[in-house]
Amino acid sequence: MSAAPPVSLVIVNFDREVSLALLLKSLEYQRYPNFEIILVSNLPPERRPDSPLPIRWITFTQRNISAARNIGINAAQGEIIAFCDDDAVPEYSWLGTLTRAFETPSVGSAGGFVRGRNGVAFQWKCALIDRLGRDKRIGLPDQSIRVFPASSDRALKTVGTNCAFRAKPLRDIGGFDEAFHFYLDEADVNIRLADAGWDAAMVPLAEVHHGYAEGPYRNNHRVPKTLFEIGASEAYFVNRHSPDAALDAHLASFTANQLKRLRVLFQNGLITERRLTFLIASLAEGFEEGKSRQQRLLQPAPPPNAAFAPVPRNPSPQPPVLLVARPYQPRPGIRRRAAAAAAEGREVTLIEPEYSHRNLNVRYDVQGFWVHRFGIAGFAERDAPRPLLPLAGRIKAEINRVAVQRGLDCGSL
Numbered sequence: 001m002s003a004a005p006p007v008s009l010v011i012v013n014f015d016r017e018v019s020l021a022l023l024l025k026s027l028e029y030q031r032y033p034n035f036e037i038i039l040v041s042n043l044p045p046e047r048r049p050d051s052p053l054p055i056r057w058i059t060f061t062q063r064n065i066s067a068a069r070n071i072g073i074n075a076a077q078g079e080i081i082a083f084c085d086d087d088a089v090p091e092y093s094w095l096g097t098l099t100r101a102f103e104t105p106s107v108g109s110a111g112g113f114v115r116g117r118n119g120v121a122f123q124w125k126c127a128l129i130d131r132l133g134r135d136k137r138i139g140l141p142d143q144s145i146r147v148f149p150a151s152s153d154r155a156l157k158t159v160g161t162n163c164a165f166r167a168k169p170l171r172d173i174g175g176f177d178e179a180f181h182f183y184l185d186e187a188d189v190n191i192r193l194a195d196a197g198w199d200a201a202m203v204p205l206a207e208v209h210h211g212y213a214e215g216p217y218r219n220n221h222r223v224p225k226t227l228f229e230i231g232a233s234e235a236y237f238v239n240r241h242s243p244d245a246a247l248d249a250h251l252a253s254f255t256a257n258q259l260k261r262l263r264v265l266f267q268n269g270l271i272t273e274r275r276l277t278f279l280i281a282s283l284a285e286g287f288e289e290g291k292s293r294q295q296r297l298l299q300p301a302p303p304p305n306a307a308f309a310p311v312p313r314n315p316s317p318q319p320p321v322l323l324v325a326r327p328y329q330p331r332p333g334i335r336r337r338a339a340a341a342a343a344e345g346r347e348v349t350l351i352e353p354e355y356s357h358r359n360l361n362v363r364y365d366v367q368g369f370w371v372h373r374f375g376i377a378g379f380a381e382r383d384a385p386r387p388l389l390p391l392a393g394r395i396k397a398e399i400n401r402v403a404v405q406r407g408l409d410c411g412s413l
Contacts, residue, residue, distance in 0.1 A: 004034040005079040005102070006308055007095060007164070010072030011086055012065055013041035019087040019213045021049035025368055028053060029347055032095035033313045035082075038075050040068045054309040063216055065160070066176035066185045073167075073175045074301040077308040081170060085161035087213035088114075089364040091405045092320075092347050094206050098164050101145055101201035108169040108198025109190065111158030112206030119209050119362025119372075120381055126202045129157040129187045131241040132250060133234060143204045143404070155190040156200035162208040165189075169198055174297025177240075182217055183233040191241055207405055209364065223270050227258065227279050231286020236293045251287050258283055320347040320407050324395055327354050327376075335365075342368035349406055351395055360398070370406075372398055 009027075013020050020041075027037065028051075037053055042061040058075060060068050073081060080099055084090060091097075094112070101110035116123035126146075127135040130153060140146055148156040163186060173192045176185055190200065214220040217229060224230075234254055238245055262279055265271045271279070321341045325334045331352065338350045348369035356375030365371055374380070376391050380398070389397060399408055 004032065004096075005099065006077065006310070007032065007035040007080045007082055007099060008038055008072070008076030008078035008167070008308075009035050009082045009084060009095070010038045010040065010069060010076060011084055012068040012072070013039060013043060013086040014063065014215065015042065016086050016213050016215070017043055017047050017049055019211060021051075022364060022366055023084065023086055023089055024049055024051040024053060024055070025366055026089045026364055027311065029092050029342075029345070029368065030090070030095055030311065031092055031317075032099070034310050035095055036076075036078065036309050037311065038072045040072050053311055056306055056309070064178060064181045066180045067178045069160075069185075070175045070178065070298045073170065073298060075304050075306075076167060077304060079167055080164050081167050082164035083160050083162075084208060085210065087215075088161045088208050088210045090162070090208045091206075093405055093407075094162075094208060098162075098203050098206035101147075101203050102164075102166060104147055104199070104201065106199040107147060107166075107201045108193045108196075109156070109158055109163065109165045110201040110203055110206075111156065111164075112162045112203045112208060114159060114162050115207060115209045115362075117211050118360070120360050123210055124159050124162075125204070127157045128154045129190060130154040131191065131238075132245060133184055133187060133237045133241075138202075140202065140204060145201055145203050147199050147201045149199050150194045150197050152195070155187075155194035156202060157190055158186050158200070160186050161210050162206065165193075166198075169193060169196065171298065171300070172196070176298065178296040179236055179293040180233050182229040184237045185233070188237060188240070205404060209362070221270060223265055224262075224279055227283035228286040228289070230258075231283040232290035232293065233286075235287045235290030237290075239291060240295065247291070255280065255283060318344075318346055320349065322349050322351070322399065322408050324351040325353065327391065335367075335371075338365070338369045338371075339367040347406065349399075349402070349408060351398060353391060353395055372402075374398065 037055045039055050040058045040060045060071055098110055098112050101107050114124035126138045126140055129135055173196055177188050212222055218224045238247055238250055262276045266276050323338055338348045342348045350369055350371050352373040354375050357377045358375035359378040360374040360380045362372050376394055
C-alpha cells in the first residue's frame with residue numbers, strides 16, 4: 001500500500017444541515033493529502049451547506065443507514081473507505097492517523113476513539129462484540145495501534161462515526177446489510193469481516209468528536225423517540241449470527257436492560273411514564289419485525305462516472321497556531337485573531353480560561369478553529385477530582401492533553 005493511499009470518505013446525512021456545515025468546515029483542515037468526499041443526503045440543493053470542497057453529492061431519501069452507506073461504497077474510488085457521521089467533527093490528524101492501521105496487510109477494518117458532546121469525555125474507546133451483539137470493553141495499555149486477530153466468536157467493534165475499511169474486502173463481503181436500518185449495522189460488518197479472516201485494528205489517537213444531534217430515532221439529549229429499529233436489529237442480528245441461541249430468552253434480557261435505562265430517564269424527568277410504556281411496546285414490535293427480516297447485501301454497480309477528486313491540500317502548510325486568552329480579556333478580539341488564522345488555512349487551537357467553576361468544554365467553531373473553555377476551579381473531566389493547579393498549570397495541562405493530536409508545544413508558555 002502506498003504512503004498515502006486514496007481514501008473515500010463517505011458521510012450519510014439526513015436533514016441535519018447545521019451540524020453538517022460544521023463537519024464540512026473541519027474537513028477543510030484535514031492533513032491527509034489524498035481523500036475524496038462522498039455525501040449521501042436527502043437535502044435538496046438549496047439546503048446544502050456552502051463549501052469550497054469538491055463534494056460528490058448523491059441524493060437518497062430513505063431512512064436506512066446501511067442502504068445509504070452502500071450507495072457511498074458503490075460511488076467510492078479509494079483503496080480505503082472511511083465513514084464519519086454528519087454530527088461529528090474529526091481532529092485535524094484523524095484520517096492520516098486512522099489509515100496507518102492499514103500498513104499491516106492483514107487489517108481489513110480500523111476504528112478510533114470518540115469524544116462526547118463536551119469534547120473531553122470519551123463516548124467510545126475499545127470493545128469487542130460477540131455473536132449475540134454484546135459488548136465487552138477492552139482497556140488498552142497505551143496509545144499505540146492494536147491489532148485484533150480475526151476470531152470466530154467475537155470481533156473488534158467499530159462505530160460508524162469513526163471507522164475505515166479496505167474497499168475490496170468490504171465489497172467482497174457484500175458491504176452493509178440493509179436489513180439493519182439503524183443499530184448494529186457496523187457490528188454486523190465487523191463479524192462478517194472477521195469470518196472472512198480479516199484482522200481489525202483500534203487506533204486510539206484517531207479521534208472524532210461526536211455531538212449526538214437530533215435525528216429520527218433520538219433527540220439531542222440521547223432520549224429515544226422509538227425503539228422499533230433497535231428491537232428489529234437486535235432480533236435480526238442474533239438470528240443471523242447465533243441461530244442456535246435461545247432467542248426469546250436473549251430478547252427478554254435485552255428488554256430488561258432497556259427498561260432499566262428508560263427508568264433512569266423517567267426518574268430524571270426526561271420521559272413520562274406513558275412515553276416509557278410506548279417505547280417498550282415499540283421495542284417488542286421491533287423484535288417481531290426483526291425475526292422475519294432477510295439479508296440484503298450490497299448490489300454491485302457499474303464504476304462511477306466521476307473521477308476521484310481529492311480535497312486540495314494546503315500548498316504551504318504552516319505550524320499550528322496556539323492562542324491563549326487572558327482570563328479577563330474580551331473574547332471578540334482573540335476570536336477574530338483565531339478566525340483570521342483559520343482563514344489562512346492554519347490549524348488553530350484557542351484556549352479560553354476564566355476565574356470561575358466552569359467545567360472544561362471543547363467545541364469546534366464554524367469559522368474553523370477549536371475552542372477550549374474552562375474555569376480555573378472547574379472540573380477537567382466528569383469523574384476527576386477538582387483541579388488544584390494554578391492558572392498557568394491548568395493551561396499547560398490542557399494543551400498537553402491534546403498536544404499529540406494537534407502538534408502543539410507549550411514549552412514556551
